Amino acid sequence: MRFKSYYWSVVLVGLVLGVMLSVQFRITRDVQHNKAIQRAQELADQVEQMKKEHEVLQAQLLRMRGQLEGLSNESLSPQIKEEMELATIFAGLTKLTGSGVEVTLRDSNASQKFIDNPNAYLVHDEDILKVVNELKAAGAEAVAINGQRVIAATEISCNGPAIRINKKALAPPFVITAIGSPETMESALKMRGGVIDYLQFFGIQVSVKKLEQLTIPAYSGSIKSDYIIEADIDTEFNALNQS
Amino acid sequence: MKKRIFFLSISFVAVLSGVILGYQFRATSAGNNVVPLDREQELALEKKSLVEDLYEMRVEISDLSARLDQAGVGQREAEQALERELARIRRFAGLAPVSGPGVELVAQIHPEQDGPGTVQPPKDITDEHLLKIVNELNKAGSEAIAINGQRITPISEIRLAGSHINVNGTPISPPYHITAIGNASAIKSRLELKGGLVDILNEYGISVETQERNEVMIPAFAGELNFEYAKPLKEN
Incomplete structure (x- = not known):
């Protein structure tokens, strides 16, 4: 009997030791896990810092562009003044106001019901691309998506649930604003078999509002030209004067 | 003797489970309130795009400040600076080849x-x-x-x-x-x-x-x- 109880307590201690070891092992893993978490936290802090810097530089950039534009108003050459105004409007570097439409795209409610492919019921980069293209075809003079001005180099990329436009992550709902003829743009979107029909087939919720007046912000990113070779300014200007 | 062994093993087990509980608790609470792991890759991507963006902005800012400096020198220089800026905007807008x-x-x-x-x-x-x-x-x-x-x-x-x-x-x-x-x-x-x-x-x-x-x-x-x-x- 005495031998037996000794035997049992050894078994018990052995069991406990085993549990302890496994727990210890898990804790060690958790600590490594923690390092990864620390790294992510560090990264998040850096990104936060850079975003602040980004804002500061963005404001500086806009101010400097404004200063140069202001100088063109004092310019002796009326041609430069006129060209500058037209070019900045066209390029997307000025805030614009006018009549137009506001199109709102929301993810489908059906996504929960059709678990097989919920992806089909979310707003995708392609959907936005199509709506923007349709608006341009209907004569839109300026377009913005959730306040991001669409310029020639604007990309629309899908990144999980968020969509990136002009490198900014935007979340749904997506509000596309366009300046132009409200009637022409609305009827182009609502055409039978058109973009809205297509989107509604997938249950995407689309609403179009005609507006007497709306404003579209200026492009606030950088003007990237690392690869474009600057032609001789003089020859460019001669070409300009001849045309 | 028999009682003593029994007592010792019980206390041993109790101490151990106490330690384990303690560790477990710490490990769990450390996991809260931090950035989830799958965010790390996303953050790395965001950082990369910010680094590029910041670089582009600095390039443009130094460009613009050179032009603004030039414009401050005199009327002729100001016109030249404006012509350069206009040419840059026209290229960007697609109005120049x-x-x-x-x-x-x-x-x-x-x-x-x-x-x-x-x-x-x-x-x-x-x-x-x-x-x-x-x-x-x-x-x-x-x-x-x-x-x-x-x-x-x-x-x-x-x-x-x-x-x-x-x-x-x-x-x-x-x-x-x-x-x-x-x-x-x-x-x-x-x-x-x-x-x-x-x-x-x-x-x-x-x-x-x-x-x-x-x-x-x-x-x-x-x-x-x-x-x-x-x-x-x-x-x-």
């Missing part, structure tokens, strides 16, 4: 119609395919793009109208030659990524040949500029 390194793409229906690997019988290249190609080129950081000589501007449409695709209101027809200025190898590798856009288009029977070029010429937008509805909003 540009050249530089980049890629040239030819998109067309596969020449051998019944070749293997086609899921669907080849149809026509649609406006949607071209839209996707242009969007992909922009994702890869292209600085200027044209399709069959039509410059892509902020308000260019790519849209089927009757039997043709219109770009800038001008009908174009296949094969489609798309030129883009930018980092040629980065653009090409992005397009030709496994499962990337070229792969997807291939499945629809569309072939896309991408050539890297030391110099591509991209013409200016040839249309008229008239703004009937939009008015600039001056901020004070």
Whole structure:
């Protein structure tokens, strides 16, 4: 009997030791896990810092562009003044106001019901691309998506649930604003078999509002030209004067 | 003796479970209130894009400040600075021709119609395919793009109208030659990524040949500029 109880307590201690070891092992893993978490936290802090810097530089950039534009108003050459105004409007570097439409795209409610492919019921980069293209075809003079001005180099990329436009992550709902003829743009979107029909087939919720007046912000990113070779300014200007 | 062994082993086990509980608790509470792990990759991507962005902004700011300095020197210098700025904006808007390194793409229906690997019988290249190609080129950081000589501007449409695709209101027809200025190898590798856009288009029977070029010429937008509805909003 005495031998037996000794035997049992050894078994018990052995069991406990085993549990302890496994727990210890898990804790060690958790600590490594923690390092990864620390790294992510560090990264998040850096990104936060850079975003602040980004804002500061963005404001500086806009101010400097404004200063140069202001100088063109004092310019002796009326041609430069006129060209500058037209070019900045066209390029997307000025805030614009006018009549137009506001199109709102929301993810489908059906996504929960059709678990097989919920992806089909979310707003995708392609959907936005199509709506923007349709608006341009209907004569839109300026377009913005959730306040991001669409310029020639604007990309629309899908990144999980968020969509990136002009490198900014935007979340749904997506509000596309366009300046132009409200009637022409609305009827182009609502055409039978058109973009809205297509989107509604997938249950995407689309609403179009005609507006007497709306404003579209200026492009606030950088003007990237690392690869474009600057032609001789003089020859460019001669070409300009001849045309 | 028997009692003592029993007592000792019980206390031993109790101490151990206490320690284990303590560790467990600490490990659990440490896991809360921090950035989830899967965010790390996302953050790394965001950081990368911010680094690029900040660089571009600094380049432009130093450019602009040089121009503003120049403008402060005198009237003649100011005019020159303005001409340079105007030229830069016109290139950016698509109002001036540009050249530089980049890629040239030819998109067309596969020449051998019944070749293997086609899921669907080849149809026509649609406006949607071209839209996707242009969007992909922009994702890869292209600085200027044209399709069959039509410059892509902020308000260019790519849209089927009757039997043709219109770009800038001008009908174009296949094969489609798309030129883009930018980092040629980065653009090409992005397009030709496994499962990337070229792969997807291939499945629809569309072939896309991408050539890297030391110099591509991209013409200016040839249309008229008239703004009937939009008015600039001056901020004070």
